[in-house]
Amino acid sequence: xxxxxxxxxxxxxxxxxxxxxxxxxxxxxxxxxxxxxxxxxxxxxxxxxxxxxxxxxxxxxxxxxxxxxxxxxxxxxxxxxxxxxxxxxxxxxxxxxxxxxxxxxxxxxxxxxx
Amino acid sequence: xxxxxxxxxxxxxxxxxxxxxxxxxxxxxxxxxxxxxxxxxxxxxxxxxxxxxxxxxxxxxxxxxxxxxxxxxxxxxxxxxxxxxxxxxxxxxxxxxxxxxxxxxxxxxxxxxx
Numbered sequence: 001x002x003x004x005x006x007x008x009x010x011x012x013x014x015x016x017x018x019x020x021x022x023x024x025x026x027x028x029x030x031x032x033x034x035x036x037x038x039x040x041x042x043x044x045x046x047x048x049x050x051x052x053x054x055x056x057x058x059x060x061x062x063x064x065x066x067x068x069x070x071x072x073x074x075x076x077x078x079x080x081x082x083x084x085x086x087x088x089x090x091x092x093x094x095x096x097x098x099x100x101x102x103x104x105x106x107x108x109x110x111x112x113x114x
Numbered sequence: 115x116x117x118x119x120x121x122x123x124x125x126x127x128x129x130x131x132x133x134x135x136x137x138x139x140x141x142x143x144x145x146x147x148x149x150x151x152x153x154x155x156x157x158x159x160x161x162x163x164x165x166x167x168x169x170x171x172x173x174x175x176x177x178x179x180x181x182x183x184x185x186x187x188x189x190x191x192x193x194x195x196x197x198x199x200x201x202x203x204x205x206x207x208x209x210x211x212x213x214x215x216x217x218x219x220x221x222x223x224x225x226x227x228x
Contacts, residue, residue, distance in 0.1 A: 031213040043120075043205060043221035044157070051214060089157065093213055101147070101170060102217060104157040 002027045002094045006105035013080055014113050021075040021108045023090030028068045034102065035064050035075050036089040044089065048075070080112045116140045118220035120206050126226045127196055135191045135223045137206030146189045147207040147217065148181065150174070157205065163189065196227045 003026045013019050023033070032051045036044040048057045048064040050073070056065040063076040077084060087109045091102040119138040127133050139146050148160040161171045161181055168181065180192045189208075193200055203224050207217040 032216075034216055036219070041203075041224070044207075044219040046216050046218060049216040091157070101159040101162060101172075102149070102157075103159070106156050 002030075002092060002103045004090060004092055004103050004105035006088075006090055006108050008108060009106065010109040010111070012111040012113065015080060015082060017080050017112075018076065018078050019080055019110070021077070021088050021090075021110070023073040023075070023105055025071045025073075025092045025094075025103075027094055028071055029095045030068065031093040031095070033064075033066055033073050033090065033092050035062075035073075036091065038087045038089055038107065040087075047088075077110075080110075082112050082114050085110055085112050118206055118208055118218050120204075120220035120223050122223060123221065124224045124226070126228065129198060129227055130195050133193050133196055133225065135193075135204050135206075135225070137189045137191075137220055138187050139189055139206065139208030140210075140218055141187070143208035143210045143218070145169075145209045145211070145215075146181075146183070147209075148191045149205045149207060149219075150202040151205065151222075152199075152202045160191075160204075193225075196225075198227050201225055201227045 005024050007022045034049045035047040050057045050066040061078040066073045087107040089107045091104045121136045146163040151157045161175045162169045178194045182190050203222045205222045207219045209215045209217045
């Protein structure tokens with residue numbers, strides 16, 4: 001059964017720092033991996049989707065990497081800003097079921113201090 | 115940018131009552147989902163829906179739950195007889211095609227069962 005783990009559970013950094021969030025998964029049979037942002041009491045905003053055949057994806061200050069064989073992904077945030085404060089969720093779409101469903105980690109709560 | 119819309123944003127109901135949570139997926143999407151997040155826990159898959167039928171459901175999605183696409187735009191989740199443990203944030207999501215496409219989530223409905 002697929003398990004997704006995110007470390008650390010919480011992270012506090014000063015504004016301007018570059019930072020890395022980690023995600024690991026137990027079964028490498030995945031279609032893709034998706035990173036989301038969740039603000040308190042709000043929905044999930046999709047940040048990046050990496051297909052299983054890809055190594056990384058970039059969007060603005062965000063860069064996500066995928067190493068499927070080792071079951072790891074990282075989300076790199078450059079020059080962090082207070083507006084980046086949120087919980088970041090990693091989810092894998094695995095081969096289980098008819099079309100695969102997203103299996104989420106518990107998230108990393110990021111706080112960027114001005 | 116098109117988005118998934120959920121109503122209501124917050125619903126309070128008494129134990130044993132029926133509730134219907136409503137979603138309007140993105141118009142050209144073909145796959146629809148419900149997920150839930152109990153406070154402090156991971157986002158969990160409930161059900162996926164394609165071609166007017168359930169394509170997959172989790173163990174959580176028992177006989178108390180049902181989904182329907184009553185017309186060309188709405189997608190609903192019904193809980194027949196709510197329990198205290200059904201209190202959670204319920205997220206609707208849609209995707210344009212199969213497992214290689216990203217899921218787009220709504221802002222969620224917070225269900226409180228008293």
